[in-house]
Amino acid sequence: MNTRIDAHQHFWKFDPLRDSWIDATMRKIQRDFLPEDLLPLLTANKFEGCVxxxxxxxxxETKFLLDLASKNDFIKGVVGWVDLRDKNVAKRLEYFSVHEKVKGFRHVVQGEPDDFMFRADLRNGIAALRQFDYTYDILIFHRQLPAAIDLVNHFHDQPFVIDHVAKPDIKAGNISSWKKDIQEIAKAENVSCKISGMVTEADWSSWKEDDLKPYLDVIFENFSTDKLMFGSDWPVCNVAANYNLIVKTLEDxxxxxxxxxxxxxxxxxxxxFYRL
Known part of the structure; x- marks a missing residue:
C-alpha cells in the first residue's frame, strides 16, 4: 500500500481566550497539540505526512504553522489565514508566497452570517488567490451550502475543497437538503471534498459506523474517488473518537x-490538490 497523507489536522498551544470555541464540552482538547503529539499517530497508521x-x-496563526512546518518535514503543507476582505490582500498573499509550504487559505465561514460568501470584499480576496496558485478551504455548516454553490460557480478556475463534508446534521439524521446541495456543488469541476470532521457532527458518545454510512454514500456517489481526500481533523476528532478509529472507519x-x-x-x- 502507498503511504498516506492526512489532508486536514490542526496544531495549537491552547489559549482559553483565543480558543474560546473549545468550550467545556470539549475538555479533552483543552491543551496543547503539537507535532510531537501527532507524529506517532501518523507513523502507526502509515502516513508520510499531513497538511x-x-x-x-x-x-x-499562519506564521506559527509555518514555523512548525519548517522544523518538521512531515508537515507537507499549510492552509493558513489572511484577511481576504482586506483591500491590500494581494500584498499579504505575496508576503506569504515566499514560503513554499503555504498551499492555500481558509476562513472560519461557519462562524459568519449566512450571506458572508456573497460579500464583495471577500470575493475580491478569493479572486486574488488565483495569481498565487492558492487553494481555498470552504468551512461551513450545511445551511451555508447554497452560498458556497454560488461562490464556486463564480470562480470557475479557483480550486476549492469542502471541509468536513459541509457539516451535515448526522446526529439528528437529517440528510435530504444537505444531499440536494452536495449533488449541486459536486457538479463544479473545481471543487473537491475532504472526508473529515464527520464524527463530531454525529452523537459524540454513541455514534457507530452505520450512522456515517448514508453520508459517505452521498459524497462518494457525487464526488467520485478522484475528488475526495482523507482528513483526520485531529485533535478535534478526539472529542468523539481517536485517530486510529477515524482511520479504521474510512478503511472499512x-x-x-x-x-x-x-x-x-x-x-x-x-x-x-495541494501540490505537495
Whole structure:
C-alpha cells in the first residue's frame, strides 16, 4: 500500500481566550497539540505526512504553522489565514508566497452570517488567490451550502475543497437538503471534498459506523474517488473518537473500492490538490 497523507489536522498551544470555541464540552482538547503529539499517530497508521490547517483567524496563526512546518518535514503543507476582505490582500498573499509550504487559505465561514460568501470584499480576496496558485478551504455548516454553490460557480478556475463534508446534521439524521446541495456543488469541476470532521457532527458518545454510512454514500456517489481526500481533523476528532478509529472507519468503508481508488483517497488527490 502507498503511504498516506492526512489532508486536514490542526496544531495549537491552547489559549482559553483565543480558543474560546473549545468550550467545556470539549475538555479533552483543552491543551496543547503539537507535532510531537501527532507524529506517532501518523507513523502507526502509515502516513508520510499531513497538511496543517488554521484554527484561529490571524496571520500569527499562519506564521506559527509555518514555523512548525519548517522544523518538521512531515508537515507537507499549510492552509493558513489572511484577511481576504482586506483591500491590500494581494500584498499579504505575496508576503506569504515566499514560503513554499503555504498551499492555500481558509476562513472560519461557519462562524459568519449566512450571506458572508456573497460579500464583495471577500470575493475580491478569493479572486486574488488565483495569481498565487492558492487553494481555498470552504468551512461551513450545511445551511451555508447554497452560498458556497454560488461562490464556486463564480470562480470557475479557483480550486476549492469542502471541509468536513459541509457539516451535515448526522446526529439528528437529517440528510435530504444537505444531499440536494452536495449533488449541486459536486457538479463544479473545481471543487473537491475532504472526508473529515464527520464524527463530531454525529452523537459524540454513541455514534457507530452505520450512522456515517448514508453520508459517505452521498459524497462518494457525487464526488467520485478522484475528488475526495482523507482528513483526520485531529485533535478535534478526539472529542468523539481517536485517530486510529477515524482511520479504521474510512478503511472499512473504502474496502469496496480498488487499491488504485483507495490510494487516490489516502494520498494522491491531496498531493495533487495541494501540490505537495
Amino acid at each position: 496543517a490547517v488554521q484554527a484561529s483567524q490571524s496571520e500569527e 468503508y473504502i474496502a469496496q473500492f480498488s487499491i488504485e481508488e483507495q490510494n487516490k483517497i489516502w494520498s494522491e488527490n491531496a498531493k495533487m
